[in-house]
Amino acid sequence: MANDEQILIERIRGGRTKDFGLLVSRYGSALMMFVGRIVTRQEDAEDVVQNTFVALIVFCFAGWS
Numbered sequence: 395m396a397n398d399e400q401i402l403i404e405r406i407r408g409g410r411t412k413d414f415g416l417l418v419s420r421y422g423s424a425l426m427m428f429v430g431r432i433v434t435r436q437e438d439a440e441d442v443v444q445n446t447f448v449a450l451i452v453f454c455f456a457g458w459s
Contacts, residue, residue: 406454414454418447 405413426443433439 403454414451417450422447 399417402413402417406417422443425446426439429439429442429446430436433442
């Protein structure tokens with residue numbers, strides 16, 4: 395049985411891009427706190443988080459190469 399995240403990814407792949415916002419809302423803050431412990435400059439941490447979500451978009455629409 396697929397978990398909730400897998401279902402969201404499949405929905406995003408199917409064109410329901412609003413579900414991507416749900417993933418960002420669900421995991422963005424926790425990811426920012428995690429990255430913020432490793433990357434000390436706020437702007438750099440924000441870039442890392444943004445790049446992580448961009449990578450997720452690439453995965454959803456192109457798959458990993």
